[in-house]
Amino acid sequence: MPLQSTGSTCTVLIPREGRPDEPRVAGSPETARRLVGKGCVVLVESGAGRASGFSDQDYRQAGAELVEDGWGHCHVALCVGAPDPGRLEAMATGSTVIGLLAPYGNQALVQQLNRRKLSSLSLELLPRISRAQAMDALSSQANIAGYKAVLLAAAALDRYFPMLMTAAGTVQPARVLVLGAGVAGLQAVATARRLGAVVHVSDIRPAVKEQVESLGGRFLAPPQVTEQPAESGGYAKQASDAFLAAQRRQLSDQLGLADVVICTAQVPGLRAPLLISEAMLERLRPGAVVVDLAVNEGGNCAATVPGQTIDRKGVKLIGASDLPCTVPYHASCLYGRNLAALLEQYLQDGVLELDPQDPLLKDCLLTHGGQCHRDDIVNASRCV
Helix, strand or coil: CCCCCCCCEEEEEEECCCCCCCCCCCCHEEEEHHHHHHHCCEEEECCCCCHHHHCCCHHHHHCCCECCCCCCCCCCCEECCCHHHHHHHHHHCCEEEEEECCCCHHHHHHHHHHHCEEEEHHHHCCCHHHHHHCCHHHHHHHHHHHHHHHHHHHHHCCCCCCCCCCCCCCCCCCCCEEEEECCHHHHHHHHHHCCEEEEEEECCHHHHHHHHHHCCEEECCCCCCCCCCCCCCEECCCCHHHHHHHHHHHHHHHHCCCCCCEEECCCCCCCCCEEEEEEEEEEECCCCCCCCCHHHHCCCEEECCCCCEEEECCCEECCCCCHHHHHHHHHHHHHHHHHHHHHHCECCCCCEEECCCCCHHHHCCEECCEECCCCCHCCCCCCC
């Protein structure tokens, strides 16, 4: 049974986000133009894109209609985070919600979606296959986080990043240690190298060595233990306690040499692995900087706090939560392209049909027809 086969023109809503601290929007004027070009009616709530740098006039020129409240008038609602309960209550039965819905352990959201018989697609659960690359919102946002993490570190560090030869003598380049070579980690490597730093990278997967070195980083081979972690579905798998203990011993020596540490290691739906303990922080010199991108999931570094910078014996610990929100214009542009690429796969002359059995959608279909399709995700414990 398709999620939607109305035989009429699909109406897509780009709303104002519910969180006051969320400046991103689920679609830029470019997104609206693409969907209008596919035959959709696009509704945009007034002021939805203002914090991202998009005016209402920009959306009008793209062919969208401006409304004050469109939740009760759309077939598909696009969102960045999970919508407020009141907004979901206003949606018509059979409508579809698409966004980063934070589904892990979120039973209250799923219960409401089922009760209202709303279909939902959670972009966190899209499979990492070639066909889905243009729709991978986690990657588009992680790319921004990795870039911005290095800029935060450079601003907080007590020394230059590049090597400089001056009349007063030579300045040696900063040493940056990146933990995790996923999308955010690799962007951090590229950005730190462009700024002139020497970059070392630690990851549990030996297979990423080539990617790291192609960006100019130096890969630290993972410790040799009986159980070697790998990846599943394009994501790193949870490592064993024995492996993490061996990795911490290896990293302890590297911390003594590092000026900056960028922490990016995360496992979807699970608590982030603790890679830097309180004792290991003693190895960092005063003036060094740690930027923890995994802080919202428990943190890779002990003592980091979401949204705060802590001075610990002269070492700055930056809890870098929601970094994509600090670059809302491009974060929204890229996120909107992810959503448009997904919808365009299933739009024909303005009519939308999403097939739950399509391999692209099968994993990310959270609810449909009053039933949850991912009990394994919803019944899982929350990350933190």
